[in-house]
Amino acid sequence: MAYEQFDLIEEITRNDGSTYYEISNIDQNGIAELAADNGMIKQVRILVINIPRTKALETYEKYINKTYPLNTLMDEQFWEHPSWVEWEKPKGPVREAYEMVLKANRIG
Numbered sequence: 001m002a003y004e005q006f007d008l009i010e011e012i013t014r015n016d017g018s019t020y021y022e023i024s025n026i027d028q029n030g031i032a033e034l035a036a037d038n039g040m041i042k043q044v045r046i047l048v049i050n051i052p053r054t055k056a057l058e059t060y061e062k063y064i065n066k067t068y069p070l071n072t073l074m075d076e077q078f079w080e081h082p083s084w085v086e087w088e089k090p091k092g093p094v095r096e097a098y099e100m101v102l103k104a105n106r107i108g
Contacts, residue, residue, distance in 0.1 A: 004028070004070050006061050008049045009107055012086075013042040021108060022087065023051070023060055023101055031071055032084070040084035048105045056104070059097035 006023045012032060013019050024032070032044035051057065064070070064087055089095045102108045
């Protein structure tokens, strides 16, 4: 799979009504919309688009690209077995980078 760059922040509402923020891109937002349509999450909404490329964003982006298989809406196997995975944000540099991106974009 190709490396994906992130350029937006979205708010995900879980089925239990709790929410969290995700740094993502339009492909992954499409996956989230499909997950909402299929009842895997309650809803997704884009909060900020075209977020600036920063060192913190690149740190988080590299972690996600290395850790998770990022499906696209063009992947046939995704359509056969759609799923939703909430990305972990481990303590340390990854969590700090995630929080820095949110703060820089006035989220949270």
